[in-house]
Amino acid sequence: MKIDIKRMGEIKGQIKINESMRNHTTFRVGGTADILILPKDIEDVQNIVNYAKSEGIPYHVIGNGSNLLVSDKGIRGIVIKICKVLNEIIISENTVTVGAGCLLPSLAKETMRHGLKGLEHVVGIPGAVGGGVRMNAGSGGHELSEVVEKVTILTSEGAIGELYKSQIGFGYRYSFFQETKDIILQVILRLQSGATEDIRKTMDDILKKRKEKFPLSYPNAGSVFKRKGDYSPGKLIEDAGCKGMTRGDAEVSQLHANFIINKGNAAANDILFLIKDIQDAVFAKFNVLLEPEIIFLEE
Ligand SMILES: Cc1cc2nc3c(=O)[nH]c(=O)nc-3n(C[C@H](O)[C@H](O)[C@H](O)COP(=O)(O)OP(=O)(O)OC[C@H]3O[C@@H](n4cnc5c(N)ncnc54)[C@H](O)[C@@H]3O)c2cc1C
Structure with a gap:
């Protein structure tokens, strides 16, 4: 498979060739990706997808790699990493518009500073917003879907689209995005007003409990298996x-x-x-x- 970067159009983001996926997964395992790109903006993502489609080159999108086990053989084709890029947060009253690459803990803390509650439970989840929405991440009986209003995507056809919460089919650690090649670009959340100090205290408590409960000093990818009915x-x-x-x-x-x-x-x-x-x-x-x-x- 020949990947000709020049034919992708102008890519403004960072391009890494034969990149070890150990550097991009919290498990710190995995072989190399032929090419890994950190897009700078949505146009970069469109250029990559359009190129990959026209050349029949496989592509995969990842966030912070905190729920991933990448094969020792690595990944053929292009990995698009949307993490700490496309990460703008815009807050207008109770509505938060956030790029898919924003880390969940950063988003939780920023909304806390604005006196907004609803994201306390993701303060210790080391994923990005796109990965979080696809996985419907959550903890303590809460899920990200509770506050999601609308999601902007890039479809596998290269078109930008918008989906409302009712169209996303959220379930326990599940969304319809797990059945598609849609790339999540931006998410609109609706939060509730609260007192910053109360929200901060809840977050501190959550982080303290997680530190005691989880083996955070070794590389891992969070819970390996899904909760099943009443069984933990x-x-x-x-x-x-x-x-x-x-x-x-x-x-x-x-x-x-x-x-x-x-x-x-x-x-x-x-x-x-x-x-x-x-x-x-x-x-x-x-x-x-x-x-x-x-x-x-x-x-
Ligand atoms: C220490 C630790 C604790 C954790 N605790 C929790 C927890 O309490 N609750 C919980 O739910 N999870 C938890 N996790 C798992 C993980 O953090 C979440 O599933 C998180 O939402 C994954 O986000 P990510 O950005 O790392 O996604 P990745 O792991 O990079 O990817 C996950 C999936 O999402 C897809 N994806 C990523 N970005 C996009 C995008 N922009 N568009 C479309 N698809 C995309 C990928 O293709 C992949 O299929 C934990 C993990 C760790 C390491």
Whole structure:
């Protein structure tokens, strides 16, 4: 596959060739991407998608890589990374317009400073807004979808479109975006007024609890499996005796069994095998097949 950057049109953002995906995933694993581009603006994203489509080159969009397991073989084609770019926040009364690349904790803190509540629960989620909306991220019984009003997308046909919340099919850690190649560019949120100090206190409490509960000192990608009905995957995994189980440098966290941590040089394959080991052990003991929440990105 030949990727001719010059034919993409003028790309204003950063272009990285043969880029290790370890640098772009919180698991710190994965092979190289043929090309990874951090677009500077929406026009860059359009140029990349139009070029990829016309040449039949595969493309993938990622945010902060905090819910991703990228294959050791890497990614063929173009990776478009929308994180800390396209990250403008515009606040007008209770309406917040935010670029897909804004990190959720930054957005939560900025809205807090403006006396707006509704995003406290994402203050410790290390994803970008686009990845967060696609995953309908959330914590403590809350989901991002509660405050989403409208989403601006770039379709796989290269057209800009807008979708209202009712058209997005949000569910638990789910949105229709998981079935499409739509790229989320911008999101409009509707928040409620609140007292900055109260919101700050709630956020501090959330961050403190997460620090105690989650193994944040090792690379990881958050919860590995989705909650299933009344079952907490962490409890099932712990009761199936999987805590501390390893494959290479990948380990089922001793602190929180629904986390896999990379203790140093884990390969994506180690993590994949460990995921299978956990599924087998939980199935053998409880007849429950755990469904991964983590997204696998392969060639
Ligand atoms: C320590 C830790 C704690 C976590 N805690 C939580 C938690 O409490 N709750 C929770 O829900 N999650 C949690 N996560 C998981 C993760 O942070 C969320 O799923 C987050 O929303 C992913 O965002 P991202 O930008 O990193 O997306 P990525 O991981 O980069 O991508 C996730 C998916 O979204 C797609 N995507 C990314 N950006 C776009 C875009 N602009 N347009 C279209 N598709 C896009 C990707 O193709 C991929 O399929 C945690 C992760 C870590 C590491």
